[in-house]
Amino acid sequence: MRHSFLFLFAVAATLSGIPGFAQKNVSYYNEPYRPQFHFTAEKNWLNDPNGLVYYKGEYHLFYQHNPYGKGWGNMHWGHAVSNDLLHWKHRPLAIYPLEGTPDHYKCPAFSGSAVVDRNNTSGLQKGNEKTIVAIYTAMHCGQRVVYSNDAGKTWQPYPTPVIPVMKNGTMDERDPKVFWHEPAKKWVMVLYIGPDKDQQERGIAIYNSANLLQWEQKSFIKGMYECPDLFELAVDDNPAEKKWVLHGADGGYFIGSFDGSTFIPETEKIKMDLGNNFYAAQSYSDIPAADGRRIQIGWMNGGIYPDAPFNQQMAFPCVLTLKRFPEGLRVCRNPVTEIKNIYGEKFVITNKMVQPGSNILSAVKGDALDIHAVIEPGTAGSFGFVIRKGSYETSGTPVRYDARNKKLSVLGKTVDLEPVNGKIELRILADRASLEVFANGGKISLSGCFIPVYTFNDLEFFCEGGNVKVESMEIYKLKSAWQK
Structure with a gap:
């Protein structure tokens, strides 16, 4: 994804300059400013959490990653897995730019999400493992799919975009978040759309699909910006009363109703995190019903880590709940108990x-x-x-x-x-x-x-x-x- 404050990250990159990287020994992940319980890449640049999905006891964390340097650029999807949201194991890169060389990439792999296609609606499953489908923005090349039939170890690209580049005068369509809407028995995508000659205000488009591969736009909500997320929460833990939350990259969210195609806001925009460094948060898909938590990870954007081999860190995973206060409903965030x-x-x-x-x-x-x-x-x-x-x-x-x-x-x-x-x-x-x-x-x-x-x-x-x-x-x- 593209951000308006990249100059902060350039400063951070210039403050870091250790050549090479220490092997796994007493110094591994032990540099002076290395977070000890927040996720960081082993080395180089990291930003948005992507593709947060749970499958067979593993939390998958993908993330925007530049494997070639400590500044933003050359966007790939890094990948790590954990069984407790704390102890992460690094996996090979999951998604690469579609074409190019390290010096010049066409269609870098920007942000997106992942789901488990439990009923094989896509027809992509081969073998006994359920297919994990990741939907992401190949910038300038539309919304794309890669999928895994081996529990996320390897990834295969779907040959054509599932949503081509739009013809309405903008190239700024990105960051798809996808989930299954059980009452409507269909997939839902929320996708950021930038302003164009006809649509003067940016916002979030809502799409539906039966199979994750063909999508139809159903509605549009103005006033939201990048990395959207849409999910349902029980009010005061009461399963008989639920509301939907539409969240954007800057932490702003609306509370409202959703019928599978249209979101209707019922509040003004509220800010979820009020600190200096919180951006592009995403929540996990496919958390088992027996667990039932809505778990979110954000990017602590703009941090500076002098003389470190890495750049940027994730926020600690939090559980989101919806509580009623005198001023109305509010989303509450609290660290996962696994800490x-x-x-x-x-x-x-x-x-x-x-x-x-x-x-x-x-x-x-x-x-x-x-x-x-x-x-x-x-x-x-x-x-x-x-x-x-x-x-x-x-x-x-x-x-x-x-x-x-x-x-x-x-x-x-x-x-x-x-x-x-x-x-x-x-x-x-x-x-x-x-x-x-x-x-x-x-x-x-x-x-x-x-x-x-x-x-x-x-x-x-x-x-x-x-x-x-x-x-x-x-x-x-x-x-x-x-x-x-």
Whole structure:
């Protein structure tokens, strides 16, 4: 996909310059700024998560990837698999540009999605394995299909585009997200369409298909931009009440109704993640009904990782739920419970009054942490956490709650946050160069990248202007998902 802020990525690429790459030894995935529980490519550029699909115990993660350098370009689909969304195994490249050489590609492999064709509607299945079908944008060459009959190990291209390049004056059609709509017994595709001479506003086209190979446009929704996703969620976990969510690359979403062909928004656009670094999120298809979660992974765009062989990282996988609040329905995001698989040493504090100038976390050190806290603001004007203490001036503002003005700030981004029953609940995932903060049950989330002084691993909880009460605080040091 094409982005308007590529200059940030060029800066990131110039800051990285290690020739070659370390083999699997004690230094594997252990560079100073290498995330320890967020997904990164072994080396070179990464952006949008693509083709998120679950099949036979494996979560497949495809992603936009430049195998030839640390800057955006030469788009292929990288590929990795995991059985717990934490411990990833790299697979060979899955999708290549259709034509060209490393110096000049025609039809680079832009973003898309993948599904399991369980009923062989496409007729592509050969053998006993169900066919995994990936639908993606071959830029300037239409929407294309590749498929696998060996559980995603190898991929075969379908010979012709399933949606040719449109003849309406635009080449900007991309990022197909496909799913099976059971009530209508048909496949649905949401596809970004850029503005053209007749259609003055960009938006999302909705298509239907019986077989994944022939598609018909049914409707169009204005005002959305790239990497769309459309899915259904139960309201307050009640299976008798469900709504549909239409989500775009910038994190904006509508809640509404969907009949298989037409989405009708019932809200204004709402922002799903309010941080500095969150883009092009996609949710998994084919999660078993016994699990039932809507699992999402986003790209933490624009992060900078000095002197690293890789560039960019994924956000941590989150479960999406739909909750009712006084102001209406909102999507909540919370980390998947599988993070417990890498829990290490645990620190617990309960019912503790904290005064300004004290640090109740002086014994806690680490560059990968999962922090759970419930705080009563008390008389304090503000309180929060300094992550990687000593890096403060280089990493931006810490996690801070302004109790008087009821605002939460994370790495310089500030949002409104009202207490619930007089308390603020915070969940913080801290990795070597990123913070993801989830507030009040995931109603608010902010994802951000930062550059700490990598040798500083202290943690501080502070309060200013008065005392606060820590009702509960649990902090887990996280083991590396990449080290045996």
